[in-house]
Amino acid sequence: MQAGFGPRLGRSFYARPAQVVARDLLGRVIQHGDCAGRIVETEAYLGTGDLAAHSARGLTPRTRILFGPPGYAYVYFIYGLHECLNIVAEPEGVAGCVLIRALEPLAGIETMRERRKKEDLRSLTSGPGKLTQAFGITRAHYGADLTSGELLVRRGTQEPFQVDATPRIGIRRDTDLPLRFLIRGSPFVS
DNA sequence: AGTTCGATCGCCT
DNA sequence: GGCGATCGAACTG
Numbered sequence A: 001m002q003a004g005f006g007p008r009l010g011r012s013f014y015a016r017p018a019q020v021v022a023r024d025l026l027g028r029v030i031q032h033g034d035c036a037g038r039i040v041e042t043e044a045y046l047g048t049g050d051l052a053a054h055s056a057r058g059l060t061p062r063t064r065i066l067f068g069p070p071g072y073a074y075v076y077f078i079y080g081l082h083e084c085l086n087i088v089a090e091p092e093g094v095a096g097c098v099l100i101r102a103l104e105p106l107a108g109i110e111t112m113r114e115r116r117k118k119e120d121l122r123s124l125t126s127g128p129g130k131l132t133q134a135f136g137i138t139r140a141h142y143g144a145d146l147t148s149g150e151l152l153v154r155r156g157t158q159e160p161f162q163v164d165a166t167p168r169i170g171i172r173r174d175t176d177l178p179l180r181f182l183i184r185g186s187p188f189v190s
Numbered sequence B: 001a002g003t004t005c006g007a008t009c010g011c012c013t
Numbered sequence C: 001g002g003c004g005a006t007c008g009a010a011c012t013g
Helices: A018-025 A109-116 A128-135
Strands: A029-032 A035-046 A073-078 A082-088 A096-107 A151-154 A163-166 A180-183
Touching (some): A018 A035, A082 A128, A096 A128, A096 A180
Antiparallel strands (some): A029 A151, A035 A096, A073 A082
């Protein structure tokens, strides 16, 4: 079942501008344990000149991973409740990442229902806090290497789809930039 | 050491 | 559509 989603993406995939990686991650498959989901919504956070990005104020203990090599997980805790999963992009030395905002559940759906305590397929992974809960991703995954560990992204299938770009959700600065990407018509977006 | 406020969710109306 | 929950990172003094 695992190999059915294609080969694991390697380091070079992530070593590109954050908005390019965010767009290219659509349609790929995130896997963790027995859970797998197709990425249907992402947001790019740029290292320089992006006031909405956590890296905008420079290197701190929390943001240090964003300045390192790409292909690692940046997981942070927000609003006292939720974990959010980001993937570090850009070459080493340049900050930047992609927030995974929504998935289409593909495998491990019963596990997701148990973790979420919800039955409806649409409510399992249609939001950044929901999908981390459904997949069992926490701050313990901060710094995890997606190119070698049990949390990974696979290439996915090549079904064609159209992409919409909109402003990012829930931010207060740089609100006009069209850095949110989603698969047009997907019922699983946030 | 104290304060502010956020890349959200779910429940209420 | 609005709001309360609840924690910690980061900034101020």
